[in-house]
Amino acid sequence: MRGAILALLLLAACRTETAALPEPATMTESAVGHFCQMNVLEHPGPKGQIWLKDVLSPLFFSQVRDVVAYQRMPEQSHEIVVAYVNDMSQAPSWEHPGVDNWMRAEDAFYVVGSARAGGMGAPEIVPFSQRADADAFADQHGGSVMQLAEIPDSAALAPVGAEPESPQDQGDYAARLRALSNEVKP
Template structure:
């Protein structure tokens, strides 16, 4: 009877261990070596919110000079490894559109995103703008328009639709 109880306890502990999620890797600070995944340009040379995707088995994250590009990457079926964390700039804590702060990151799943605002991101396309909470997003939403959505509800066309770069967009200050 004791052996059966011991086996049951070991199996229960093993099952619990599998259910405990690993903590995501910490975000990497922005620096001059951070190159945007799609264009290989330095992310610090472009204004607006940034993103980083951590992949299992990779020592450094993939950086994105524009959150729209990060969302496009995530919606693509082609990836080299399992995603372990996705971080975006918290624009509610940024000093300005051009001065985000080196370590101003929030997990994308915890952020709120303004989609459809009349603003250009770092690469000139319409941007998807992340904020830590709805209250900090409210002034931006009032000024530039758009819709506030959680990460899981960002529509595909917000990141994957063609962009008409001849239409002028604002660059927030």
């Protein structure tokens, strides 16, 4: 008898947790990007939203790249309940990615490293519900198709426009530091 009651309680807890996931919010004129504080509807490309535990409204993001960055930032302190991204398989266009075509971020196929910039001008990570749509986008605009866990941190966290230094640049940097050290003598 005790085992049956325990099993029912565990089953109820699982159902409660699943039911507790907030539904994605419709993007409206009042939706502003968490990082840029600009109206997200004024920018092209896919958007995202993240729901935090015990917070009644989502954080909106002007680019999907920012959603991935927020999830991976070490200083991010609130528990993420769910993240949603625009499903570009269902988007009317790049300029108007949709206000209600959301999908869970973990379920998307992403094109990483394409030539398309997102709403804030940074390289974009483009989500699709259909692998064939992601492949077609990558064929047209470049990039690689991958799932959320496969996206390298550098695709979301690297500064925009930052190019890796060549060994020659590193040597020049070291030479400049030595020159500065020689100039500043106590």
